[in-house]
Amino acid sequence: MTPNPAQARHGIHRRHLLQIGGVGLAAAALPFNLFAQDKVKLTIWSWLPDMQAQIDMFVQANPGIEVQLVNAGQGGAEYAALRAGLQAGAGLPDVVQMEFQLLESFRQIKALADIGATANTYRAEFADSTWAQISDGDAVYAMPQDSGPLAMLFRKDILDKHGITPPTSWDEFAVAARALHAADPQVYITNGTFNDGGWTTGLLWQAGWKPFTRDGDTLTIRINDDVAKRFSEFWQPLIAEGVVEAKPAFTTEWYTALDSGRYATWITAGWGPKFLTSFAKTSVGQWRASDLPQWAGTDFIAGNWGGSTLAVMATSAHPAEAALLATFLAVDPAATELYTTKQFLFPTRKALLESTTWANQPFEFYGGQPVNQVYAKAAAAVPAFEWSPFQDFVFQSMTDEFGIWANGTGTMMEAFDRVQAAVVQFATDQGFTVA
């Protein structure tokens, strides 16, 4: 369910397509060559469109390794297949695309190999908060592929029409929400996809939410803490007054609503700007990007929604080669640059995040604004975050409980309480000591 950069698969522009041969030259400069006699065969699961381009670059640089690319489904579908394979002990890939929030869950069932020996060399290429999510001391469980720092896309035409400036704080956001809906009852400042665990977590992350702290088999669970309370006190009245909607995202209705001007903003991740261009037809040129509104009394902080890693399965028969593949796909300069021009992923490598060519690229869809600048600023302001060792259950519980609330039953805080209760029960059932 978690939206992902791969959803940006529609309408990807090809004008930046690099010639594989040219890229291969650059790739060959990397120390990845193996001179094995028999070709090692690796399987990689990824749902990223056109991933074959990067795979070809790896194969060209490593002629001793054959790589088969398999799309085993996106997000949840892939994890279900992975879990089934783990149960059966067969049919598993060597390298697998996995969203950040699931790493801890698959580590818990010892499904991921420690690739620290290969990966730690590249530690300096990534931001500390990014590296923290894929490692545990010197052990490394995956390589970051892309991320989703949060910012706000807004309809300049709609806000201008009602004399509203893009809110920079959540207080201003609430004022703008009421003013806008009062001025035009057909328009809402935004649609909050609260039943999407990834989206809601991204916003709570910004607010300082720390739902899980782990110490061995002891798990501290604070889902309905003071941060959740402040978050609820902010959104509950806006939803109750009907000035913000809380409908599910990624439905035909939602696509139409975003394009038709029902919502003046979309709070979204770094992969969002490109994804929006894939379905918005009538609002072209009206959108702009600005920073995520801020809570009072803090430094500039953003959250994160989505983004993937490449992990090596512990069951792989060729762990060293698999680690090479995962690392290459995450750090090779040409391969990673291609993500930003072909698949339009939001980069995780510092070299790309700091690249002016990438950051200053103007987008016609956004009135010529270089929106990557906004998102690069957000990427630098994402604090560290700890996920639970059973994150798919947590997201499912959030979907169930926030859905009930979004349909008008009870308060948001009660939904937080129910998620807390369900997760505590689950953790206890799963043998954790809950603190």
Added chain:
Amino acid sequence: MILSPPTPLRRKRSTARRAAPYLFLLPFFALFGVFIVAPLGYALKLSLFRETLVGGTTFVGADNYIRTLGDARLWEGVRNLGLFGAVQIPLMLGLALTFAIVLDRGRMPQKNLFRIGSFLPYAVPSVIAAVVWGYLYGPVFGPFTQAADALGLPAPNFLAPGTMLFSIANIVTWEFVGYNMVIYYAALKAISGDLDEAAKIDGATSWQFARTIQLPLLWPTILITILFAINGTLQLFNEPLLMRALASNTISSSYTPNMYAFSLATSGQQTGYAAAVSFVLGGVIAGISVLFIWVASRRQKVPL
């Protein structure tokens, strides 16, 4: 009369003859064993264990089954579907029966077109059906809402908690009326023409013929379709799962018992408990079916 063959030959032949039925049955039992019995046995085994992230797998005996008894999410799903079936099954089968009788009585121009037309939804994969209906049900931009807006009427919300079951019932009815109609129509065709003739000679109207001759003769077929429908209803999975993509606020991960078992096994990683939930659901279905057959067989003695 054929002369008896010599004894040894007869013995050989009769051995082969005795083996023949088993050989013919073998493919069925092989497939039945591999695809039904073995998975059931495996699931039964799973249901006796509990797998935990910390501590691994332990034998828990009937614990998983005992836990289902107090599981509000499971029974809420069963209740949802009980409500669903009570409305949807009579509606669907009533429509199917009416269509079949109208077709059979020949009171219809473009008979074949109608027959194919009403069967066609059954041929549409439920994934496609849910996408089409999802568009029609759209609460803001769907055609019903647009029409209501144009007429200045309040727009219906097909995806709200109070209406969702009916919206799904509508899809399922649309999908399966034709299927049941074809079954009834075939059964009606099997009723001897002599009866029709005799009834006409006796001066029976079409309505009288349908009510006193066709319906009683159709009763065993109706019974079977009701059983199929009960079975299908309690196992409802595809349609609500697909509607969940459109209305995740309304349809929870435990909206139907099968969806619950699915989410337990996947995101919940509780395969043992998921297996127990599946067996309990199977037990509920078997129980309701047996109860229904018992009631119906008493009912059958009373003339319709």
